[in-house]
Amino acid sequence: MTEQPDASRRRLVAGLTGIVLAAGSAGAALAARKEPKAPPPPEKKVGAIEELMRQHGVLRRILLVYRQMTTQLRGGTKVDPKMLRQLAQLFRDFGENFHERMLEQAYVFPTLRKAESPAAALDNTLVMQHDRGREITEYIRTVTGKGTIGDPETMARALESYVVMYANHAAREDTIVFPAWREALPDKQLREMGETFEDIRNRQFGKDGFDAMVKTVTTVEEALGLSDLAQFTAPAPPRAT
Numbered sequence: 001m002t003e004q005p006d007a008s009r010r011r012l013v014a015g016l017t018g019i020v021l022a023a024g025s026a027g028a029a030l031a032a033r034k035e036p037k038a039p040p041p042p043e044k045k046v047g048a049i050e051e052l053m054r055q056h057g058v059l060r061r062i063l064l065v066y067r068q069m070t071t072q073l074r075g076g077t078k079v080d081p082k083m084l085r086q087l088a089q090l091f092r093d094f095g096e097n098f099h100e101r102m103l104e105q106a107y108v109f110p111t112l113r114k115a116e117s118p119a120a121a122l123d124n125t126l127v128m129q130h131d132r133g134r135e136i137t138e139y140i141r142t143v144t145g146k147g148t149i150g151d152p153e154t155m156a157r158a159l160e161s162y163v164v165m166y167a168n169h170a171a172r173e174d175t176i177v178f179p180a181w182r183e184a185l186p187d188k189q190l191r192e193m194g195e196t197f198e199d200i201r202n203r204q205f206g207k208d209g210f211d212a213m214v215k216t217v218t219t220v221e222e223a224l225g226l227s228d229l230a231q232f233t234a235p236a237p238p239r240a241t
Contacts (some may be wrong), residue, residue, distance in 0.1 A: 004120070032183060046198065049178050049182055050194075051197045052103065052173075054210070056173070056174060058214060058217060060100070060166075064165070065226065066163050067159070067163050070163070079155075081149050084149070086143060087220060088144065090216060090217070092134075094213050096137060098201070099206050104126075104173075105130070107193065107196075107197075108178070109126070113182050117180045122172060140159075143155065167174075169184065232237070
């Protein structure tokens, strides 16, 4: 039987289409193999001053939880001793052992003394407050390690005193000590200090150590109903008369 022209053309078009698609797929695969992958974007470096101040941010968030627990203790609301101990241990590891001893007392304060900066006059008080903070943290860890809060008012006073002390302590460092330290160092050395601080942090807590600290604090805030920032928005003031 003689084949109809239309049917022949349809088979021809279908065959050519298959060839083109196959060739296109092969060409795309070859191009993908030959085309070099784009390099990942360079990691943004955190400067030494920013590193110190964002560490203060983590510690302040812990202290805000302390303040909330103080209110709960005095209001008769039960406070979970395990959660409080977790926060105290985080403050010990990240704040007292790392931020204070390994960075501030090892690098910042000695530089200010060597440069005879007026800000160095605060060093003795700041170190004394570091030591007092360790005493308070140890008290919290010891009491809560027994699975209890102990006397609620005694614990409330310990938490409250730490919150007040550190709020003033960190504010002076952020506005007096750290700016003076920056002025005491040449730009090149200040950049190197940022890398040094990053190396120390990574050795202590891993490459994602800072993010892990923030995540831990966030988890505690969520458990206590403190994660929604909007709830802390101040009410409108009364109409002035």
